[in-house]
Amino acid sequence: MRHESLLAMLLPPVSYAHGPALRVELAAEGRALDDTMPSLGRAGGGITPFAAGEMLADWERVCGITPPADAPYQQRLQLVLAKLTETGGLSIPYFIRLAASMGAQIDINEPQPFRAGTNRAGDTVWTADIIWVWQVVVQGSAGSSSFRFLAGQSAAGERLLTFGDPVIEAVFNNLKPAHTFVYFAYQ
Known part of the structure; x- marks a missing residue:
């Protein structure tokens, strides 16, 4: 089910849910939520550095680490883990x-x-x-x-x-x- 439909279901049944301005708003908000859903797994992986992926740069920033420009991902991960421990x-x-x-x-x-x-x-x-x-x-x-x-x-x-x-x-x-x-x- 798309988020536009889910958002419309949150409104009272006798509301102004079928008004043209509200439908456009629900469509825009629903589309934004639909587009955000695929990145939810990546954001969840960034909770720990082990599955941070592209969010490893945020861990480096928080730890105050500036890795060498040509550092491989494994090396950058080891630097973050060493800093945390x-x-x-x-x-x-x-x-x-x-x-x-x-x-x-x-x-x-x-x-x-x-x-x-x-x-x-x-x-x-x-x-x-x-x-x-x-x-x-x-x-x-x-x-x-x-x-x-x-x-x-x-x-x-x-x-x-x-x-x-x-x-x-x-x-x-x-x-x-x-x-x-x-x-x-x-x-």
Whole structure:
């Protein structure tokens, strides 16, 4: 049944439902409701990010995420999920647990400047500002740090395969202390 008929049935039976102005109004409102019905399922899917589809951009906006321009849909979804589940922290164990929750095993190295009395011949000589740098070593094969194009989970125009782990990189760069620099090494 069309919405125009349903709206007319809401009026009292002896009303002015058959007036020409009201019929035009009911037809316009009914047509608008008929046109809106197909998008109802998409709007219902946007309640959670898991089935958000084209509404994932709204989740990114709410979470304050700006994904890379060429980011595949799966990567964007992982960024939203990581943002929703983060609890906060600045310790090395926090970042290791965070990476583990995203399915990656990492090690974090903090290079230290060369200090007389502590270091010895053969140790790396770093600049004094190296204390503001930390390295994240992502363990595993390149396959575990890749996004393959999957029908139903990817969008048209995306790359067929993306290497690295841009999700971890984006999350860590978002959460790291602002005065530090983090760089990533993949093994």
